[in-house]
Amino acid sequence: MTDEISPELFExxxxxxxxxxxxxxxxxxxxxxxxxxxxxxxxxxVPLDDDVPPASHGVPYTDQNSPPLREDRWEPCDNPDxxxxxxxxxxxxxxxxxxxxxxxxx
Amino acid sequence: MSLMDMTARxxxxxxxxxxxxxxxxxxxxxxxxxxxxxxxGALDYGEISDEDKxxxxxxxxxxKDRAYQQAQEVDRRVSAGEDxxxxxxxxxxxxxxxxxxxxxxxxGSRMLANFVAxxxxxxxxxxxxxxAITLGKVNLDEFTYGSSSESSAFQPATRNPWHTDYVxxxxxxxxxxxxxxxxxxxxxxxxxxGSIRQPAAFCGVVGLKPTYGRVSRYGLIxxxxxxxxxxxxxxxxxxxxxxxxxxxGEDRCDSTAATLPVPDYLSSLDKDVRGxxxxxxxxxxxxxxxxxxxxxxxVADLPEEIRDAILDAAQALADQGAEIVENVPMPNMSYGIxxxxxxxxxxxxxxxxxxxxxxxxxxxxSEFSDLRxxxxxxxxxxxxxxxxxxxxxxxxxxxxxxxxQYYQRALKVRSKIRSxxxxxxxxxxAYRLDALLTPTTPTTAFKLGDVYGDTVLMQxxxxxxxxxxxxxxxxxSIPGGISSEGLPIGLQFQAPDYREDILFQVGHAYEQATDDxxxxxxxxxxxxxxx
Numbered sequence: 099m100t101d102e103i104s105p106e107l108f109e110x111x112x113x114x115x116x117x118x119x120x121x122x123x124x125x126x127x128x129x130x131x132x133x134x135x136x137x138x139x140x141x142x143x144v145p146l147d148d149d150v151p152p153a154s155h156g157v158p159y160t161d162q163n164s165p166p167l168r169e170d171r172w173e174p175c176d177n178p179d180x181x182x183x184x185x186x187x188x189x190x191x192x193x194x195x196x197x198x199x200x201x202x203x204x
Numbered sequence: 205m206s207l208m209d210m211t212a213r214x215x216x217x218x219x220x221x222x223x224x225x226x227x228x229x230x231x232x233x234x235x236x237x238x239x240x241x242x243x244x245g246a247l248d249y250g251e252i253s254d255e256d257k258x259x260x261x262x263x264x265x266x267x268k269d270r271a272y273q274q275a276q277e278v279d280r281r282v283s284a285g286e287d288x289x290x291x292x293x294x295x296x297x298x299x300x301x302x303x304x305x306x307x308x309x310x311x312g313s314r315m316l317a318n319f320v321a322x323x324x325x326x327x328x329x330x331x332x333x334x335x336a337i338t339l340g341k342v343n344l345d346e347f348t349y350g351s352s353s354e355s356s357a358f359q360p361a362t363r364n365p366w367h368t369d370y371v372x373x374x375x376x377x378x379x380x381x382x383x384x385x386x387x388x389x390x391x392x393x394x395x396x397x398g399s400i401r402q403p404a405a406f407c408g409v410v411g412l413k414p415t416y417g418r419v420s421r422y423g424l425i426x427x428x429x430x431x432x433x434x435x436x437x438x439x440x441x442x443x444x445x446x447x448x449x450x451x452x453g454e455d456r457c458d459s460t461a462a463t464l465p466v467p468d469y470l471s472s473l474d475k476d477v478r479g480x481x482x483x484x485x486x487x488x489x490x491x492x493x494x495x496x497x498x499x500x501x502x503v504a505d506l507p508e509e510i511r512d513a514i515l516d517a518a519q520a521l522a523d524q525g526a527e528i529v530e531n532v533p534m535p536n537m538s539y540g541i542x543x544x545x546x547x548x549x550x551x552x553x554x555x556x557x558x559x560x561x562x563x564x565x566x567x568x569x570s571e572f573s574d575l576r577x578x579x580x581x582x583x584x585x586x587x588x589x590x591x592x593x594x595x596x597x598x599x600x601x602x603x604x605x606x607x608x609q610y611y612q613r614a615l616k617v618r619s620k621i622r623s624x625x626x627x628x629x630x631x632x633x634a635y636r637l638d639a640l641l642t643p644t645t646p647t648t649a650f651k652l653g654d655v656y657g658d659t660v661l662m663q664x665x666x667x668x669x670x671x672x673x674x675x676x677x678x679x680x681s682i683p684g685g686i687s688s689e690g691l692p693i694g695l696q697f698q699a700p701d702y703r704e705d706i707l708f709q710v711g712h713a714y715e716q717a718t719d720d721x722x723x724x725x726x727x728x729x730x731x732x733x734x735x
Contacts, residue, residue, distance in 0.1 A: 103600065111596050115553075116560075116576070118584040119592075127593055130659045134597060137494045137660055138610065140501060140542045144617050152615030155430040155460075156622050156676025157416050157701050163462040165454065180322045184564035193562050197574045 101132045206734065207232040208386035212294045212443040215389065216335070219293030222282050226275035226293030226337060233295040233339055234268065237387045239733045240365070245343045245358030247317055252360050258368055260730055261360045262382035264300050265308050266340040271295070274337045281335075289335030291450060295388040299379050300341035301348055302328050302392065302434070303423040311425045312346045312356035315559050315566045315586035325423020326458065327392060327434045327451040334450045339388050342378030347556070348394060348427045349590040351402055351665040353377025354656045357588055363652070364407060365728035366691055370649040373403030373665075379437045380407035385730050390447050391437040396428045397544050398644075398669025400435045401681035405644035405694020408683045408728070410444045410711070411437045413669075415702045416676035417462040419448070420455035428551040431673045441682060441711035445469035448704060464702060472705040477713045478525030480638045480706070482697075483532035483628060484518055488642035492538045493664050501538070510643045513685040513693045518641060520717040521710065532628050532635055536620045540670040541663055543621065546601045546614035547674075553598025556591055559583065593659060622675040629677075629700040638703075639710050643668055644681040644694030672698050680707040682714065686723040 103111075108128045112119060119127065157163075175181070178191070187194035207215060207229050218224040242259025244266065281288040303309045303321035310316045324332070332338060343362045345355045353362045353374035362377045364370040365385040372381040376393030380403035383391050393400040395413035404411025412435045419434045426432060436447035449469045455461040489511060491504045505511075518528045561567035561582030568581035587595075601610035628635040645668060655662050672679040677698055684695035695714070699706040718724065 108596075111599055115592075115595050115599060116579040116583050117587075117592055117595075118580050123589065126657075127589065127596065130593055131597055131600070133496050133660045134545050134663075136496055136499050137663075138542045138545050138601070138614075139499060140494065141539060141546070141610075141613050141617055144536070144539055144613075144620065146613070146616050146620075150616045150619050152612060153618040153622060153674075154615065155416065156618070156674055157462075159417075159460075163417070163464050163702075165456070165459055165463050168456075177322055181564075184319060184322070186561065186567040195562055195575050196572060196578050199574050199576050 101128070102135050103128055103131045206236065206386065208236045208389065211440055212291070212389040212438065213446055216290060216292050216294050219278060219282065220288060224293065226278035227272065229293045229295060230271050230275045230337055233388055236385070236734065237263070237266070237339070240385045240730045241387060242360070245356060245360065247314060247357055249359040256360045259363065260365050260368070260381050260385050260387070261362050262297065262342045262378040262385070262387055263340050264310060264312070264343050264358045267307055267338055271337050271339050274332065278335050278337070289333065290446065291331060292335035293337060294335065294390060295337045295339050296331060297339050297342045297379060297382045297388045297391040298328055299344050299376050299391065299393045301344055301394055301425045303425070304328055304338065304341065307341060309341070309425070310358065312344045312358055313586070313588065313591065314357045317357070317566065319565050323423060326420040326455045328423065330451050331392065331447070336390070342382050342391060344378055345375035345590070346588045347425070347591050348375035348396060348399055349552070349594055350374045351398070351662050352656055353403070354652060355588060355590045361652070364649050365730045366408060367729050369651050370691065371406065371652050373406035373649060375399040376411070376437060377403045380404050380409055380411065383407070383409045383437050383439055384728055389439065390443060392434060392451070393437050394424060395433045395435055395673065396431045397548060397673050398666035400437060401644050401669045401679060401694065401696060402666055404437055404681040406649040406692065408692030409437055409439055410441055410680065410682050411435065412444050412448060412680045412704065412707065413672060413678060414448060414452065414704055415462070415678045417460050418678070418702065418704065419451050420458040420461040422455055422457035426555040428548040429555065430551060431548060441708055441715055442470070442473050444680070445473060445708040462702070467705055469705055469708055472709040473712045475709045476524060477521055477710055480526045480710065481529055481636055482518065482521055482526050482710065483529045483635060483637040483640045484514065485532040485534045485640060485642065487534040487537050488668055489514070491646045491667065494660065496660065506643060507647060509685070509687045510693055513695060514641060514643055517684055517695050517714055520714060524713055524717060529635055529637060532637065532640065534624045534628070534671070536617065536624050537671045539617050540621060540674060541667050543614045543617045543674060544670045545597070545663065546610050547618065549594050549598035550602040550611055551598070552594040553602070556595050559586065561586070618674045621671050625675045625677055625698070638699065638706050640698045642696045642698070644696040648687045648689065648691040648693060668696065677701055678704045678707055680711055682711045686726050690726070
């Protein structure tokens with residue numbers, strides 16, 4: 099069987115996911131992805147009539163078991179500084195990030 | 205007898221009556237931990253010594269100060285004549301995937317090693333408000349991604365108290381091992397594909413995956429948001445029932461938490477099983493798995509000891525008046541793992557994109573030139589291989605050009621898995637089951653290092669538990685024997701939506717029926733460290 103995820107496709111996914119791997123890690127991960135896809139391919143054999151709905155969750159949600167929608171109302175957070183304190187870099191209650199790659203428009 | 209060998213209900217009763225102080229209970233729990241646990245999991249762990257290999261290593265963080273403060277408050281309430289709560293003085297541990305205010309909440313990952321939770325998860329808050337004492341945060345697979353607890357960034361990884369060469373299962377391995385070794389009486393875990401029930405089976409304890417939405421997910425570091433269920437790990441069914449009654453219920457912080465009233469689960473312990481219809485399915489008594497060379501599905505028989513444990517349990521329940529219904533068809537259960545490989549990865553990838561080194565958690569210490577490079581270095585250094593693998597797969601199977609073939613298809617197969625359960629639990633249907641009895645796992649615990657790294661084989665450890673997650677129904681694993689190797693065997697009961705009461709009723713009846721069984725007298729290996 100040929101590998102569904104080729105080295106090129108793997109590199110593309112790695113770039114999208116914002117990762118970086120050494121060759122040994124890349125080899126392991128690509129092998130496992132391809133092995134998992136072999137298991138996933140069993141799904142192709144499942145007969146699916148047109149009326150089978152996609153299930154985004156198992157238990158049905160109805161008025162009996164789910165809360166009514168609330169008014170969309172702003173509520174203050176009682177410990178913002180504690181939350182901001184988790185960040186590596188904060189100034190004047192703003193999260194600080196390095197330069198964002200961008201292109202100047204003429 | 206140590207207090208840690210008593211039931212949680214017993215301890216709470218004695219503390220509530222003032223016959224036992226909560227502080228005394230905490231001291232006993234800490235003594236047990238110091239006898240059996242060894243050093244806690246850490247990022248910089250050095251060599252794993254022979255001493256390490258003989259201990260449990262359930263903990264990442266112990267919260268002794270919190271425990272003593274809580275115990276003193278319980279004792280104060282008792283002396284003041286106030287109600288200290290139904291879990292008064294009961295020591296618990298918390299899987300380190302829950303936020304607990306003021307504690308490191310690491311998810312077993314370098315990515316969150318420095319994260320101190322600014323709030324407490326709803327189910328943990330409810331346990332603490334009911335008088336439970338939090339002993340600490342226990343180890344798990346990184347971000348819960350595994351079935352052996354070996355993938356944690358915090359090593360030594362948790363070991364099985366019954367035999368420390370073996371894994372405790374996962375991802376709630378720290379929870380199950382802690383309860384089995386008497387390091388606390390209860391633990392709160394999470395189950396996305398079997399992560400409470402599989403380690404409960406491997407460690408010889410009770411583990412319940414409640415109905416999806418029965419327990420709030422607020423404050424849980426998310427894996428698969430349509431699958432994740434917080435639930436109890438306990439040493440007996442009654443303690444699990446008590447724990448669920450405290451944790452369950454609606455929550456304004458989680459709109460998927462069901463608004464249905466929480467029944468009195470303890471009252472279901474008093475009901476016998478006469479007239480209950482309990483099914484056995486041949487589809488759960490064999491093990492299909494993919495041959496990676498040919499891509500074909502191979503079917504293996506269940507190990508004889510596990511098969512016998514199921515049949516013996518059915519007989520024990522039949523002797524008490526339950527009606528056993530054989531040959532119940534569950535034709536789609538074998539698609540549980542392939543479906544899970546798709547749905548859980550898509551949800552995991554979505555949930556893990558938030559970890560970027562900006563708002564909380566790890567940020568790379570090395571040089572970077574711009575935001576993109578900071579993201580890449582942070583995520584490369586912060587995540588272990590298993591989270592990375594899940595993100596890559598999730599992105600692939602949900603990409604626009606592959607989604608129809610994989611993600612959309614998996615969602616439809618999920619409907620079919622659910623329809624298997626609807627058919628057999630239908631009160632007007634051919635089977636009219638109250639519960640389905642199956643093994644929890646295809647094998648007993650495996651040795652550390654034997655499976656880790658092979659992500660397909662590791663995932664198939666969950667093949668008997670994962671259908672309940674797709675369907676959303678509740679399921680419980682209870683101890684059902686000890687193998688010839690001295691390792692626990694788990695029985696699983698599954699029930700219709702929100703019918704945890706049936707699981708407690710049947711599980712308790714089985715416990716009563718087998719109370720004198722010889723295998724119940726066998727104790728975990730690490731008890732040799734306890735006087």
